[in-house]
Amino acid sequence: MFMIKYLYLLIFSLGLLACNTGTPTAKSQHYQSAALEIQKVTDHVYRHTSFLNSERFGSVSCNGMVVFNKGEAVIFDAPTDDSAAAELINWVEDKLHCKVKAIIPTHFHSDCLGGLRAFHQRQIPSYAHGLTIEKARFNKEAVPQNGFDTLLTLPVGDKEVYAHFLGEGHTKDNIVGYFPAGRVLFGGCLIKELGAKRGNLVDANVQAWPMTVSRLKEKYPAIKIVVPGHGKPGGTELLDYTIKLFAQNE
Template identity: 55%
Template sequence: MYPAMRIVYKISVFLIILACGKLHSQTVSVHQSEKLKIERITDRLFVHISYLETNDYGKVTCNGMVYINEEEAIIFDTPTTNEASKELIEWLADKKINAVVATHFHEDCLGGLGEFHSKGIPSYASNLTIEFAKKNTEILPQNGFDKAQKIKIGDETVSIIHFGQGHTLDNVVGYVPSENALFGGCLLKSLNAKKGYLGDANVLAWPMTVESIKVQYPNLKTVIPGHGKSGGAELLDYTIELFSKK
């Protein structure tokens, strides 16, 4: 092979590999209705997307995470309504849902909690989240914890941790070691997102909290924010920069 042809060949191979990598990193829609959308990130990791009507921001898309392992599943944040939650539970009909976790006390995290309870699915949240939720709803997470909770999903141990204050005083995140995946919820922002609702936030503590997550998990592969597109560790950097600005 001539040198020039060899260079062209190497460039072509590189571009193909790069393109395949980008395709692999893209989410694939596996379910869609008016109330709920589910996207696959990997064979075991999914984003569920539902919708919340707000006065200030209009119709807002809200993310949650589903992790499946050995026919068992965990869900982070309920869809926003019982109807959308019913769809998600039905989509997982052949799995055992070990837990649903509310990452903070806002409606986009526990609006559909009643449907999970009606199906006998145990719910978890920090004790602070449960305390705050009492002001807004009668349907509360059943199992509380202080700083951290571990839940077994198949042969995997999934962690739920409160790293500090940010979007709310009680916000927690979820981490799946085998996927190197973090569900950041509303504590983390998608790229180019604005600061959003700050009515219950600690803006000064926010970047320090995210820095702590970055130190704890330096090699994140997948990061799912509460709203907007998922990404990688760059979402932590973007959130830190956004809330570090004067």
């Protein structure tokens, strides 16, 4: 009887310790509502998915990435509307026990900028390529606050994340996000999931696209996990697939 009571006490104490350290619990590893889905990628990375209604493609699932460490988080791409964005911010604060330090849209389309106002309303600073800012202002969308040209490095706890422009592809301003400590790349719409078609090419530079992805592979050879802008994550085979897809003459 004494041993049983001791085991109960030990389990209860360990549960309290997990809560006090802010470690994500099993319940926080997957979240789903009508507007938003969040899935664990690695110990410090989650993929968030929201949905965009498109006349040409119907309802499209749109990915973003959350990187968190030691009470801080940086998010790549806002969900597609302010309501889903507010839901994501609340989840990061309540479940990961983190303060969102930055939002980084990876290009000027609404699948990256749609929910940006919700971040600004919560006093969360936004960062984007200078051309993304210009395009958002021209299109009368929510405008990112801070611009950069090639490379942005931001701290997340005692780690770093990169936002990097490596060339044109899906758009002239498309950037990628990289978390080197976890070897996780957020490719955004520059990178396609396996089996995907070319998709929306209205603002694309198809000729430059495979060269940009090749440059990305060369710059970050340690990449282990790739999260595309739409569809399922994978490994570096997504980079190779994207290169092949756009190197074909059509």
